[in-house]
Amino acid sequence: MSILPPDLDEAGFAAFLSDLRVAVGEDWVWSSDTDMFPYRDSFSPVWNTPEEIHASSAVAPADVAQVQEVVRIAGRHGVPLHPISTGKNFGYGGPSPNVQGSAVLDLKRLDEVIEVNEDRNYCLVEPGVSYFDLYRHITDRGLKVMIDCPDPGWGSPVGNSLDRGVGYTMPQFRDHFGAHCGMEVVLPNGELMRTGMGAMPGANSWQEYPYGFGPDPSGLFAQGNFGVVTKMGFRLMPQPEYYRTGLIRVPRRRDLVKLVQHVNYLSDSGMVSEVRFASPLSALLGNPEFAATATKLGGPTDAEMDAFASAAGLHSWAIDLQFLGPEAATLAQWEYAKDRVLSDIPGAEALDGDHFALPATEEQLDNVTQPYPSAIRRRGALGVPSLGIWEIVRDDGHVGFFPVLPRDGEAIFELQRVLGDAQRQYPLPPYFSAVTAPLFWHSHTFQMVFAPSIKRDDPEHNAMVHRSMKHMVAVAAEHGWGDYRAAPIYQDDVAATYSFNNGSMRTFLEAMKDAVDPNGIIAPGRGGIWPRRFRS
């Protein structure tokens, strides 16, 4: 199956490929079916259907000058480019583009860790540097900084942060785009630009002051299509001396409201690393009577849930707390957290967890020493990249919808009820029930997860999943809960929900797109931003 770029015939496509080969070398341009297979979205719910979007070709330049040349060639031939860094965006579209026939601009060969500075706590990396590469660079040299990595560790700081990915340490580091500081970008006309202090020749603070002077355009390159990022700086945490954990649990369903307020205080004061919320009542979901109550239309009453909790001798909610820093400071913070919550919520109790000096041993990383069951994945919590998360992948992968909701207990209850009711019509596991806990990934907001699996050999199942994704996005938006990140096949649906004042934000972004990328070369459609050429 030969895929052509938009508006090109076979001869035009051949001329485009030939120009690319001259620019980057014969071996780094691909267009055959076999070579293009890895550039398909292997988690796609529209796999092998007419809705699946295929790239026509892929090109892997070796350096920034070649990236500029590729962008100019694409401009001359009118071929949309879909830039990827390590291309592992599974669950959000993988390496697949928004426009059929795009050429994937694979930046994996730009793989230099340019600098890690342990005195000023930052790094500067190219797009092809994975979290594993950065971790190896740091540990091989014994540098005293800690990275914040997402799961799985084969992704890249650049690619992950440009999709606003998340990790699992302190708030100011686990929002990966928020932790970036300074970028270098190839613009749609092939010109090179640096943001922040990078725009000032001779400045030595590119990775320390992100803004420079005047408007900061760096936000345009995250989930956007205004350029190809070729370097990015990130703030790093100084290697903490000590790690401590503790569990607090509360008896009643409505105690969640106060619990969340305490967590907000602890987190926004910089006292805790990622906090894991859970409901110990999840253990009862195997009981049909309890499951029916927890998922019932309109949601259960507090009294119904509390009755199950007290009959089973279980608490309603629990938080796994993690502290990073000097040993005495972690102890003081844990003592403070216990006092704060236990003195305010009747019946709350606290359990001391594991604590040890860093870096952790393999046994400690495996989290087999925690005195109570814990959902914390220690490697991620301590900035050690891993592929172990693959154990949660079911069937042939999944697609993800992660609505953003306020950090507020009442909002959690409302979302459980509304999205729980909305998903009942689909034969899927209950992603939203009265025991669903929020995820505290981004620094100052909660999210919940809807991630149905896909099955390559079951198109009916995939079609149902595809329908459910669109439906859930729409229902959530009616309540003000928006997706934070989406695969290309859902980006228009999601972008359409950010519609304040007749979609003035999208109109503004599309006006800018037309101005800086009049041929619509860079990732048309990404983030729901369409250049004039493709807008219809």
Added chain:
Amino acid sequence: MTTRREVLKWGAVLPALGTGWHGAFAAAPPNNALGLDAMLVDTRFPGALAVADAPVPVMQFAGDVTRVWFDELDARWRQPGFVLGGITGSDALFVLEVLAQHQGRKVISRVALDLPPVNGVQAVRWIIAPHHPSVTA
């Protein structure tokens, strides 16, 4: 195709596999021209360790490929050559395949083994070999 000093055919490994494994491998087409530099075994599958005597290095892991890839394969796959055979779960193979593709390699043979799945995961026998000119020797 890879040039290599030691050539080991899949056939040379078969006797080490025991009856069940032997049966599974016998069904596979022989890779006469292609030798293996090492083998990777997923110890979640009972009997997999029967290949421990193979006359090539045998690496082991249990489901999660992180350590074996980070400590061994990443460096080997950055150099030209290195043909790897494996008996692993299909989930681990997916992860390895993605990592291998990133480094110019491909799965050139893949056979589902007629063995009881472990936690719903199917055992697979496979070979990953260099493909891109930058890593073919």
